[in-house]
Amino acid sequence: MPALEWSEALSLDLPLMDDTHREFVDLLAAFDSADDSARLDAWRALIDHTQVHFDQEDRWMRETRFAAGNCHSVQHKVVLQVMREGLKRAEAGEPEILSMMSGELAMWFPQHAQSMDAGLALHLRRVGHDPLSGVVAHPDALPRDEISGCGSAACTPHDEAQSSAA
Template identity: 55%
Template sequence: MTRLQWSDALSLDMPAIDDGHRRFVELLDLAHEASDASLVDRWRDLLTHTARIFEREDRWMHATQFSSDHIHSTQHKVVLQVMREGLAAGESGELATIRKMAGELGQWFANHSQSMDAALALHLRKTGYDPATGVLSMPDDIALAA
């Protein structure tokens, strides 16, 4: 299976999202490269970062009344649960589980980023939402869409 690498194809041209995604790809690569002795720690780092970026995206979706927020957030919850199960397996010595998950996670992430996250980025632009400040410059557009 081909490992995920950051490329322009993954960029959503929104630094608040792209920076977190780029770091996700870096941490996933560190998990791929990890020795058996450090694999669980690298997976834990990836899980912590992933939970942080998902929580942030969920907050943005809620703040801007993103119509697909339930589907998007549910996918976040499922992926985090699977990653936690991988961590538990790794902590009990089943390192192969994490290594398999790492390969599958890259493929999932590319698809998720290019579909669901791309739609979120477009929505944030359309509503004038600034993820850095939390300021919504076109709140009427949200009210009209509701």
């Protein structure tokens, strides 16, 4: 059984984001179930997907005034860097590193999805962001300044948090 399986607990009620997340979970499971001869290719497929996945979320953040250097985007960069480093080490004769990394990704992903991505999904729904076109249906709902935190509810700008609590 894979270390991570898709469940409704991972659903964020944004179809394109949920589909992308489901594919990540499926590719991680494909790596976990691959035989030794197919593991490097399965890891490469996971890296390729993850690059597109993170680029997509980073684009959505830029389109809706998340700052380019926010911790959500930084976490994306770090995770991809670590995945690529794992691939290099596996190619150099340490294939067991990928099994360890797969287990770590299986623990990391639900936390990332249920915190940072959930905050992003809420923000995207609030501003009426169309993930395919990038059009924002409610530009008046965009934050005045770029969001520089992680994009979760805890990183909402102070004045916006107060006005939504009222």
